[in-house]
Amino acid sequence: MESIRIAENIVQMTQEGQLMPTCLTALTGPDGLLLVDTGQRVGEEELRTAVANLGFEVPAFIINTHASLGNVGGNGAFGASPTILAHRGTRELMRGDSHLLAELPSEALPDIEIDGPMTLHFNGEEIRIVPMPGSHTPTDMIVHFVHAGVACVGDIYPGRFFPFSGLGGKAYEFPRVLREVAELLPAGTKLLYGHQPGPGSVDDFAEIIEMAEETIPSIRAGVEAGKDRQTLLDEGLPERWKHLDRPGASARGWIFYLFNDLSAPQPEQPSVLRPLYEAWKKDGTGEAIAAKFESLVAEGLDVDPAYERDLLRLGYWLLREQASPADAVAVFTLWGERYPESWNAFDSLAEGYVGLGKKELAIANYRKSLELNPDNENGKTELGKLGVEV
Numbered sequence: 001m002e003s004i005r006i007a008e009n010i011v012q013m014t015q016e017g018q019l020m021p022t023c024l025t026a027l028t029g030p031d032g033l034l035l036v037d038t039g040q041r042v043g044e045e046e047l048r049t050a051v052a053n054l055g056f057e058v059p060a061f062i063i064n065t066h067a068s069l070g071n072v073g074g075n076g077a078f079g080a081s082p083t084i085l086a087h088r089g090t091r092e093l094m095r096g097d098s099h100l101l102a103e104l105p106s107e108a109l110p111d112i113e114i115d116g117p118m119t120l121h122f123n124g125e126e127i128r129i130v131p132m133p134g135s136h137t138p139t140d141m142i143v144h145f146v147h148a149g150v151a152c153v154g155d156i157y158p159g160r161f162f163p164f165s166g167l168g169g170k171a172y173e174f175p176r177v178l179r180e181v182a183e184l185l186p187a188g189t190k191l192l193y194g195h196q197p198g199p200g201s202v203d204d205f206a207e208i209i210e211m212a213e214e215t216i217p218s219i220r221a222g223v224e225a226g227k228d229r230q231t232l233l234d235e236g237l238p239e240r241w242k243h244l245d246r247p248g249a250s251a252r253g254w255i256f257y258l259f260n261d262l263s264a265p266q267p268e269q270p271s272v273l274r275p276l277y278e279a280w281k282k283d284g285t286g287e288a289i290a291a292k293f294e295s296l297v298a299e300g301l302d303v304d305p306a307y308e309r310d311l312l313r314l315g316y317w318l319l320r321e322q323a324s325p326a327d328a329v330a331v332f333t334l335w336g337e338r339y340p341e342s343w344n345a346f347d348s349l350a351e352g353y354v355g356l357g358k359k360e361l362a363i364a365n366y367r368k369s370l371e372l373n374p375d376n377e378n379g380k381t382e383l384g385k386l387g388v389e390v
């Protein structure tokens, strides 16, 4: 991990990620080590190395700025001994479906959950921890090192790009929360952001607040006029905000979150993720997942379109994180059988066959996917890579 010294006793450490880096913070001193956020589960080893490079074996405290998987993923890297502190609701979210496939150990769960501001005295520093929930997630907090004049704001301000929401956060709350944070912190406080290395200041907020206050009313007006999500995505945002666009934090994402948050609440979608995951846990094969799905259907489960999302998640988890294309193919095959009109099922199945080195089957399934959806650009690109002209 790259590190930057922010103050005499504060170091920012940056973990590279698929779409964007994640920034963690360490406060060091005679009392020990305090970490703000722990990054991705897959980064546990490099986190332990980074902590060792700071001269420590385990942190005394871990504070999570919020419950996102990319921020709490390494909470269990040091076993049970660190005291983990987070906003109320973090434990529940970490035990929910959003975090299920990360397979976090119970030691990763916060020991202390707070509802209101608190102060921690550690290493001679006065650490103000202030819940500021609502925009990025319902669990956001800022961690203010008062003497050093440094504050971690997590993903309340992830960096100089379009903000994003998850786990029940509402994108339209960003301007309100950013203003509250700016009011709370003394002038000149150095800010540390969730996904952009290097210190910033509350002056950075102005641009995002302006963007949000211009675009929220226009998306709201679109929603109220009955426009659907695709129409709003196609309309896009004014050209002047283009520089805030980047992978994982795009204008499209911003429209997407706002559309969902401003539309009438949808009924909660049914999920079979947990029973299917538990079937995998028992014997570790994709066939077990497929068999469990079939047995649920035999017991009367409706083949609801919502379950496609669960099959997609499990299949890609097997393909990428478990590095097991054969098991992914078993799940994607079931998906295609149960949802024969789903172009995405056959596109995914083809990707599984690419992983298995079964070129002919990959080609056949990409073709099938393109028959169902001639606009599937990924399918065209992948067929091209397999030497097939489309």
Ligand SMILES: [Zn+2]
Residues within 6 Å of the ligand: 066, 068, 071, 136, 155, 194
């Ligand atoms: Zn986050």
